[in-house]
Amino acid sequence: MSNDSSSGRVAAELERWIDAANPGSKLPSTRALVARHGVSPVTVQQALRILVGRGRIETVPGVGTFTLAVRTARVTDFEWQTAALGAAHPLLPDAPLALQSPPESSIALHSGYPDRSLLPERLVRAAIGRAARSETVLSRPPSAGLPALRSWFATELTTVGAADVAAVTARDVVITPGSQGALVTVFRALVGAGRPLLIESPTYWGAILAARQAGVDLIPVPSSASGPDPVDVDRAFTETGARAFYIQTGFASPTGTVWPADRKQRILDLARTHRAFLIEDDAAHDFAIDETPIPLAAQDRDGHVVYLRSLTKSVAPGMRVAAIIARGPARDRLFADTQAEEMYVSGVLQEAALDVVTQPAWRTHLRRLAEQLGDRRDLLIDALTNHAPQVRVETPPRGGLNLWARLPDRTDLPDLISRCSRAGLIVGSGDEWFPAEAPGRHLRLNYAGPSPERYPEAARILAECLAR
């Protein structure tokens, strides 16, 4: 919608007129509206389009613009649907807090997304503008994605790969409309309903949601500051016969953990032994601060690692583009699933995303972003240390967007969160990141949101709510 305030004002005034008019009344001419509201014809047209969008008026070209009837609501009996739909299975959880939009006056530490000030706004707007003039507007890209974009994703992985690992090629890459779709596709196509999937605990809530959607049977494996213990992983593979393990080796959400190199090698060896897939989600790839972890996929010789990478969080929310990289028959299974599920992803978004990430300014942006994220992380840690010493951040993250904060064990988490919310601080419950019962009380605190200057205030509110 246009943010133009005068068209919004004219629309609001016209809406009052429409409220009072009979349905089917003809609106005054554009010329008359221009004179009455003292605005330009363009503004009047924008106001009319807003009202069309709201379903209040209808334009009959060459005849005029008319008010529409607002039909009175009738009570409708949908009870028959209860039997037709059957029991809801699997019961999907409600939207987690991380997706909600709180009042603007609050301090928001709950989001999973970076604030708009951390996005490469000019690059993205210019890229979409160029894509609007490109061929991709009018043509269908191949179902697996634009070859040049697939090639870019492949090259990103190949350039950090071990010298004796075969290069990843564009053919190994399938583009999806965002990482959520990629997760569901991988779980559905490589695991399947009713079959076991090992998953780190805690882990990304979107992956837990995707796993429920795919109907897979989640097997939690505890994960500490150096990743999952190989003994636990080996036992879980053996006991369940699982053929896949969902992992985040670099800046895991929510903990920020980076697996040490030898731990990665051990888990890859276990996957080989158990002839299983590692589903590696590299969601925080672009949010490196102090180090740049090399994905496990870069060391994979035999198609054990299925690699996921999204551009939505780092480029812009409007840019729903992610990639699955897989080799061997697994790639074909995944491609068949995405093709049946969405046919293809808008070429406009693919073209614009490729434009952004191949600009030299993108690298400059990522370097500046690393500095900003580092400053914000340190600011939030300092604020907690100074004002909320009850809250412990055991391992300050070396990248990603979040602190994983441990609370005193006696904390009533839902109560704390609602007290904070009433005091103007929005925080995310750590419980949403556990595939089973949470073994302790945690908050995920995002340091990439708006208003970092309010972190001391946020820490004070948190301390007060904990003390009560």
Added chain:
Amino acid sequence: MSNDSSSGRVAAELERWIDAANPGSKLPSTRALVARHGVSPVTVQQALRILVGRGRIETVPGVGTFTLAVRTARVTDFEWQTAALGAAHPLLPDAPLALQSPPESSIALHSGYPDRSLLPERLVRAAIGRAARSETVLSRPPSAGLPALRSWFATELTTVGAADVAAVTARDVVITPGSQGALVTVFRALVGAGRPLLIESPTYWGAILAARQAGVDLIPVPSSASGPDPVDVDRAFTETGARAFYIQTGFASPTGTVWPADRKQRILDLARTHRAFLIEDDAAHDFAIDETPIPLAAQDRDGHVVYLRSLTKSVAPGMRVAAIIARGPARDRLFADTQAEEMYVSGVLQEAALDVVTQPAWRTHLRRLAEQLGDRRDLLIDALTNHAPQVRVETPPRGGLNLWARLPDRTDLPDLISRCSRAGLIVGSGDEWFPAEAPGRHLRLNYAGPSPERYPEAARILAECLAR
């Protein structure tokens, strides 16, 4: 990718240089390349971006641009994946001919999409350009879609609705990234794997694909020039206990059928009797020629009709936006599925789609499109009548993009199609539109493709290939 021919030429010349250079070689400076190739610095930058996209070079800001190693292919053993993946179920079909891109010199009557000359190109490019400057680039829209766009879809249906039917509201609308995703969501959330779904035969191949993806059990119901026979539908509901029927009441793909009003009413009554959903796909809504059918959803009082409408085909392939309209608990089931499956649809695409369809020029475009489609349809029918009398179009369609042509019963369809292809005519096999065995030999002939002036030639090729 830029279509600029000079940047493409420079990229090709540089690629030959890279082929000969050692990996890690530094490329000459932009200034040197400008001088060597006699082009502008912008062209050189574009050429370099093409090569980055192809994975041939890498730019290290402030240092220079370097050639990348093309690693030699190594034979990799993916055999372990065979056991890990298990049997492929359900076996998804290959990409149908309707999605393939034939040689440009051929006459293409196989596509399911309108030619670019029939798209509102200027409107779409301007709308994406405006969206690039809008709020939607940097913000996440609500998971169910932009309220204004949902309101527009709701109004479209409400304005043709019966006066005593409650108005459809924005809350009843869920936006999805294209109609394929919408189909899978509806089949998965309202029917579910292993449960029966009635489906017209023939019907849209994408719906057959979506049904296989969702794992539902397809129950074909024959559909003639006036839609399915209520006796067949009643029996199929009774015998299978099905709770849903996938239908196209207006310009069905592939036949172009429009259900008469009394047939629509009978089928709606049957859905009420059997307490079942009608899943109405109004994919051809914007391709009306001689009449504008009113969707069955507009008569629905009790949430029996779940309505699907897409803008991708009529607005532009780059605009992946569709809507599901449903009322009652069904809407919540559908919303939960889309949220788990894709989180949200790019706000940029939603904003641009709304912009296009609320412009007065959109209505003008649809009127002109109706004339063009009518002319093309008549041209193709005339060409067949004059040059290929063996091919019968029993019911000339009053809208949509295709003729449904019956061939002599003895025709070897795969053989005919490959003979036509060799002779430069690409046609789609009718078999792809049947959920079970095809009862006759058909072709779907698209009259919305490129080069309508070649229809007589196309008809002659078809006649010759049939005669042999």
